[in-house]
Amino acid sequence: MARKPRQKRAKETVNAIIEAGFIAMAEHGPAATTTRQIADIAGVGVGSLYEYFDNKEQIFQVMAERFVADTIALIQPLVPTLVRKPIRDAVRELLQQFKEFLQQNDARYLKCARHAMTLGFEEHLEPLQKTLQELVTQYLMHHPETLTIRNIPTMSYIMINGGIFAVVRHLSEPAPPIDFDELVEGLANMIGHYTEQEMALIERQGAESS
Amino acid sequence: MARKPRQKRAKETVNAIIEAGFIAMAEHGPAATTTRQIADIAGVGVGSLYEYFDNKEQIFQVMAERFVADTIALIQPLVPTLVRKPIRDAVRELLQQFKEFLQQNDARYLKCARHAMTLGFEEHLEPLQKTLQELVTQYLMHHPETLTIRNIPTMSYIMINGGIFAVVRHLSEPAPPIDFDELVEGLANMIGHYTEQEMALIERQGAESS
DNA sequence: TATTTTTTCCGAATTGTATCCGAACAAGCA
DNA sequence: TGCTTGTTCGGATACAATTCGGAAAAAATA
Structure with missing residues (x-):
């Protein structure tokens, strides 16, 4: 500036x-x-x-910053509610809110997210990633039984990045092969299954060693 | 042209x-x-x-087409091998190959993938998606026990899109919070766990109804 | 309020980039 | 070889990004 x-x-x-x-x-x-x-x-x-x-580029940069800030402002207040819900419900809730957020104002933000890369979006993405990491951490703390899951950083990295992209891409597609609700359900299931499977594994191990 | x-x-x-x-x-x-x-x-x-x-735009378009075509050319010949492997090994193999592919020629393709959206990449992405769908289908056919998994279209949509993006984003990050190998392992585990969990569910249902 | 200083706004002028076009050059062919 | 078609080129044109100097508005000062 x-x-x-x-x-x-x-x-x-x-x-x-x-x-x-x-x-x-x-x-x-x-x-x-x-x-x-x-x-x-x-x-x-x-x-x-x-x-x-x-220059023009910098206008786009600032737009990206604002977009990320607004997204964070959307998520922050949801955290206390989300962390108390079962994992699948939490995922569903978060994604539905995010969808509505992207579609405000003639889907202005959705169109922005589509061209995210162009805007040098990546550099500004970090705070959002941090916020989502924080959400995951909070969630784990409210569900102590999940803390035994292995590779939590890796898995949250995958779920966060994969989740964001799958949603943005889906909302951008003119004729998506699946419904948005199916997508949400799938993501919720994916994450739900994973945690359940991990916890079952841990339990089995615990039984063995005792 | x-x-x-x-x-x-x-x-x-x-x-x-x-x-x-x-x-x-x-x-x-x-x-x-x-x-x-x-x-x-x-x-x-x-x-x-x-x-x-x-115009300049069209040069980018053709570049995107070539990139997608080359990616498909990478994957196609791997299919017969991949479909015979256990799911985790197949995922690992595919991703390692994809990583090497992106990093050829001074990571030229990786940089291209980063700016994918700009290039109107999405329109050209369809054939790749189709190829990966085909890979999934082939895999399922070689492992008939997996055919009972619910929501296969949705789950493969998520895995394909989420997987592509998680990998591209990871390779683009200057200081990623996790190793590439950890990422691969995580994705393999995610997919592996999901199928196992689903199959366990199905088995339980089968036991009930008999 | 009158005057000075600072901040803001503007749009014509400048600079640079994308695109067009007609002349010059090379290849295929009779 | 002479003729036709395909290819290359780089200056000319059009349009978009950026600059600049001064006018208008707001704030500060007295």
């Missing part, structure tokens, strides 16, 4: 630009959005973009 | 352009690759790009 907005008016301008970025991007895709489009939608002159952003 | 190359010389030109596309893209990322860069690397004039491609 070339300069920081000091006055309220300027902050509104910055905000309008970011909003306009989402709108333009949702409509034309990232490659085809021009600075003029963004400026027009935001109702500001083209020059104003460069008052607060070094 | 505006025109088809008829002479050998022209085919070489087209090929050089596509190769140059991969090199330029791996070096600068998709947003920052210019037509001049591609032309220079390919050793042709800028004008030549437009003899066989309608």
Whole structure:
């Protein structure tokens, strides 16, 4: 950011630009959005973009940051509720909420997530991953019997990344081969089965050694 | 493609352009690759790009097609071997091969996969998905006891998409929280556990109803 | 309030990139 | 060889990104 907005008016301008970025991007895709489009939608002159952003790329960066921040803001308050539920219910709940979140405002965020890579999304993804890790940790602490599961970091890595992508990809597909609800159910089952299987294994081992 | 190359010389030109596309893209990322860069690397004039491609975008499209085709060419011959292995071994083998494939040629394909969305990769992904579905189907046929698993389409959707993404993301991360081998092991376990758990369930049901 | 200083906004001018096009060159063919 | 078709090229054109200098608005000062 070339300069920081000091006055309220300027902050509104910055905000309008970011909003306009989402709108333009949702409509034309990232490659085809021009600075003029963004400026027009935001109702500001083209020059104003460069008052607060070094270049077009940086507008996208900030958009990605905001998207991640909003996603985290969605998840954080759900944590206390989720950790008390059975694993399958927790997964279902989380994914349904995430779906609704992505589809707000004409699915603006969904379209953003589709082009996530373009936006250098990856660099900004870390906080979200951390939040989800935290959710997993909290969940495990509320269900002490699950703490015996092996390779928890690896498995949560897989579930988090695989889960995010499977959902985003599904919501992006024009004619998905399966329903969203089936997908959610599948993910819930996958995770549910895994934990159950692991716990059964542990129990068996415990029985052996006793 | 505006025109088809008829002479050998022209085919070489087209090929050089596509190769140059991969090199330029791996070096600068998709947003920052210019037509001049591609032309220079390919050793042709800028004008030549437009003899066989309608625009820069289409070069990327063709690159994506080639990437998918090459991936399929990697997987196809592995199928007969994979279907005879235990599920965990099959997953391990497939992923190790895929990793090596992505890291050929200075990890050119890996960098391509990172920016997959940008390239309109999704549209071209279908054949790959189909191939993997076919692999799953073949596998199931060679292990008839697994055919009783419920929701096979959903679960293979999740495993295929989640698996591809988890691997690509992992290989892209500068400092991944887990080893690649751990990731592979985790995926193998996830899939292994799931099938085992499902089969245990089925068996129990069978016992009940008899 | 009048004046000065700071912040914000703008859009024409500049710069760079994608794309087009017609001349020049090479290949196939009679 | 002369003719036709395919191929290559790089300057010309069009359009998008970015810059810049000054006008307008807001804040600070007196």
